[in-house]
Amino acid sequence: MSELRSALDELTGIAFGDLSEDALLDLVGDLSVTANRVAAALTSAVRAADRREAYRRDGAVSMKAWLRGSCRMAPEQATATVSTGRRLEQLPETAAAFASGEISAAHARVITRAMTPGRLAKAADAGIDLGLTDGILADLARATAPNETARGVAQWVAGVDPDGTLDDAADTRRRFTMASGLDGRVHVRGEFDAVGGEYLHTALVALMNGDRPAGDARSHAERQGDALVALARGALDAGGLPTVRGERPHVRVTIDLMALCAERGAPGFSGGSLGWAGPINPETARRLACDAGVARILTGPSGLPLDVGREQRTSTAGIRRATEIRDDHCVFAGCDAPPEWCDFHHVVHWAHGGPTSCDNGALLCERHHTGCHEGGFTIRRNPGTGRWRTYRPDGTEVLSRAGP
Ligand SMILES: [Zn+2]
Ligand SMILES: [Zn+2]
Structure with a gap:
């Protein structure tokens, strides 16, 4: 060279x-x-x-x-x-x-x-x-x-590959099932007619082409799975879905206050749980509770609710918007996922006294938010330059390889 x-x-x-x-x-x-x-x-x-x-x-x-x-x-x-x-x-x-x-x-x-x-x-x-x-x-x-x-x-x-595959054009049945398995995963099966599949595919491709960096996605199937979740999140966030029992539909996480306040990786704490999908591990519960946009229910030792963190939603909307304007995209090194795919991450978790403020907030896409909670990566903003820096779990920095 x-x-x-x-x-x-x-x-x-x-x-x-x-x-x-x-x-x-x-x-x-x-x-x-x-x-x-x-x-x-x-x-x-x-x-x-x-x-x-x-x-x-x-x-x-x-x-x-x-x-x-x-x-x-x-x-x-x-x-x-x-x-x-x-x-x-x-x-x-x-x-x-x-x-x-x-x-x-x-x-x-x-x-x-x-x-x-x-x-x-x-x-x-x-x-x-x-x-x-x-x-x-x-x-x-x-x-x-x-x-x-x-x-x-x-x-x-x-x-x-000549065109001319006009087979089974009359079958317009659609089927889609999902079940929460004992392995803590949700299993999905389905089958669509060509037109229904085309609608789904068009929407998924639009989200996949944005190269949404979520989960540990790599394969086509994994990226498609992420796109389907993004489609649902987008619809929930847009607020256009029918109300359920008089409420805007939203994801709710229930987490024990002691587990929430524990240090990362501390043993002996049960995780939280989701309304439909069931139990999740403590790190995942902490990540979900980190984003002020997710409704959270804190429970005490008796399992009774201490606090339902929904009223925060409106007061934090302005802070989130200000953070979006400052960060513009996911702040993890090398990621440019747009704000609509990002969570509002508390650099110091609010359970440890970190305020919900622009100073303590950062935009992280779901994949990198997971990286920072479950994965042990950290991000810090240089107060002088205002630039975000990303560190691996071993403390070394993730740097751009494109030269100065
Ligand atoms: Zn977070
Ligand atoms: Zn990202």
Whole structure:
């Protein structure tokens, strides 16, 4: 890398205006090939980090999120780099053409985007030789601009995955069940007609494309699960749902006051419980109670309610808004989840005397709020610069890797 850097330094020292036209055109050609090779190396390195889930070291939820947060990469580019890297593994000819700089990242993207796992499976079923396809498309990419390559790729797609799956169009039944299991998890099953599924999918994709960093989500299924929860939270927060027994529907957590005030990880305390889903562990109860927007019921030793923290909701709305304006997004390092996905985190928990104030508040998305309670990460705001800093459980700081 240091040799590459000094070569680039030398390059920026060249007075391009002094070169002959031939030399200039040669240089542009060489640089274009070199840029392709660097893009291919970047894609391979991203793939290696993605495979090893190295991004978790910085508390990021996915390689894509890490690229956006730590390298300030545009979302489309982050998606393209991660996805191209994954799919090139099955396309050695295309990968080799990219690595040697003969084709660009745009060519590689056009080819890999079409090579979905579903289509590869269909092609295999139809007896289409993937190696042959890979070679043909790589040759096409070597000879044409990306838009022309795309037309060749479209022909392959039309052969493998022609439209015309109008089966079972009449069945519009929908089923959806959820049950709270003995394992402390909620189990969901369901089945939809195409139209109903399309509505659900459209809403979920909109939330997933915002790259919501929640839970330990990584796989498509996990991100989809988070999006479904976000959909429900958004509907509850928007206040447009029908009232239930004269009240706006809301999530309620019941927690023992002693358990709430105990230090993180202190043994011997029972957790809290949720109205429908049942018992939750103490850290999770503390996290839910941390956000002033969740209705909480505190109970004493006898299990009788001491305080129902609902009246706080209106008085804290202004503080929350002020915090949203100051923080703008989740303050965890490298995360830019927007305010509507964020909880209001008390840096010093209110159960330990921390006030519900702008000074003691921070926006954290659900994933990073979980990281700070259950996961042991901490965030602190530098009073001088006003910048948030994030620390791992071992006390080391999570820093941006994009350089100064
Ligand atoms: Zn919190
Ligand atoms: Zn976050």
